[in-house]
Each structure stands twice: as structure tokens, then as C-alpha cells.
Amino acid sequence: MWTQSPTDMFRKRVKRWPKKYKRELGAMMANLQTVVMSLNQGAKVESLLFGFVHHEPGGVLALDQKGGGVGLKQTRLYVYPQKAQEVLHIITIGDKGSQNDDIRDAKNFVDGVRAGKERDEDTQ
């Protein structure tokens, strides 16, 4: 069963999330729940072919606000599914303006997770 592990960056951004964009947050969280349900039903990450899922390089998934209704601002939630551990890392959340930085941060995070995994394998 998959669990969700939020990073400190994500925690801080949720705490500071602007109220006027609460519907965008709700839509992204609902889409996150769809991803979690799919993985728990046995879906492969590659099979997560939803309109709101964008497959970024390095295995990062960017979930947008689609499905939340009309007139919503473009926003993205960046997650990384670590298959072997069945952990969905909730990396960061942002909007179009922070997109490039968010993708870079997500990539750095995934590199760190992979480096840690390799270290663990070397010490075994």
C-alpha cells in the first residue's frame, strides 16, 4: 500500500498557500488522491495517463488543477513515486511563475533519493 511522504518544502508552501487559490489546491489534492488510488489498485506509474498528469524527466510527475472546475489558475504539484518502497514523495507545489525552479528542485530531490538508494546498496 502506497504512502505519501511530504518534503519540508511542500509543508511550508501549503502553510503559506494563498486563500484565494484554495480551489486550485483542492483540485491538485484531489488529483493526487486519484494517483494514490490508482497505484494502490496496482497501476504502473507509466499507466498514469490522465489529463492532469505531466510526466517530467527523471520520473517526476507534475499534477495540475484540471478537473477542479472552470477559471482556475494554472498550478502544479510535483511528486515522485519511489516504486520499490511504495512511497509517493510530495516534493513541492507552485504555479506557472515558479515552474522552472520547481522542476529543478524536483530533479535535485530525485537525484538525492537515488544517490541515497545507491549508498544503501553499496553498504549492504
Add this chain to the structure above:
Amino acid sequence: MKTLSSRNLESINTDEDNIMDDKTYPDVKSMIRDLTDDTELIDAVNDAMDRQAIVRQLLAMRAARGLSQSDIAETMDCSQSRVSKMESSADDDLRYGDMREYARAVGCELKSGVRPKQLTPADEVKALAFAVNDRLSRMADLSQCDEKIAEGVTQFFIEAFLNFSIIIGRAASTLPQKPDGSPRIEVSIRRNRARDCPEDSPSNEQSQHDVAAHTHG
């Protein structure tokens, strides 16, 4: 919308107000409840969840079966763009017949029923527990006449027992702590590798786990 400033994760992780909490969550609602006290944000998440409760289940089943929107469109004899529109619609905006057709296309059936509005979450859990009890009894009945089925059902019961324990343990871990900071319930599942049973013993798996639940105070 004000652009959210982005800093690299390394610098964030060394901030003084760093939370450094490795807590994990079994579902989105419990995570959001834990991360913010803002009731408006929590309500917005709950509203969004309710908006597409059925659609989300259909999407999950499509992904689990490795099907694309085009596959569904072909089975439903409609365009891919119509399937795409369905998937981004609210439950209330979909026709019952379309949901039923979609469910069939992913190898499922859509079931509907009427129940009292004031059913509490505890009542729902009880109802689900009765349903589980009914299915387990049916499986036990099936195993009466065939040793192979009995072995398979036994293995399934053990897996189900462990999985239910894990589910309850995870839900319990999201309960607020007691005023003294201690957890209200602790569920521990210990895997015992070296027991008396040989590796290939059918009962080996059964003897490999201890499950315990503790309450404090």
C-alpha cells in the same frame, strides 16, 4: 497569483524553522489536515474530493488495467475527446448511463444504492466490516470441499489480517497525540524470520508475524 519563490531543497532543509518530519500519510485528507490549520483550505480539499468521487474511482480502474482514453472510447463507441471531457467533469455533471458504460469498459460494474443520509463514518466502517465478514464466510464455505482451495483461502486470510492491521495502524497514527505527547494507539507488526517452522512449511507464513495493538493510559 503571486509567484511562489523557489529555493533549492538543500537550503530549505537547513532553515531554522525546518520541520524535518519524516511522517507519512495513507491518504490526502489526513495529510492536509496535519499540514494546515486553515479550515478554508481543508474545506476546499474536501469539496474537490467530493466533486469527483466516482470519476476518480473510474480513472483509477482505467490506470490499473493499463487502458488509455482511446481504449475506453473504442469500447464506449464514442470519441476520445468525449472520454477526456468525462474524466474532467464533476460527478453531478455526468449521466448515469455514461458512468455505467465507462465502468463496463474498465471491467467493472457501477453499483448504486440508497442509504440514510446521517450515516456516520463509524456506521459505514461497520457496514463494510459486515460485508467483509460475509465474503470471508463465503470463501471459508468454498474451502470445505477442496484442500487446495483451503490452503489458498488460508493464505488469503493471513494476508488480509496483516493488511487490515496495517491499515488500522496507519489510520491510528494520524490520530492527534495525547496531551502528554504519547500516541493513543500503537499497532506493531513484527516479522519473525527464524521460527520453528521450516521455510517451505505451509504454516510458515502464519508463524512469521506477530501483531499487537497497545493503548496508553
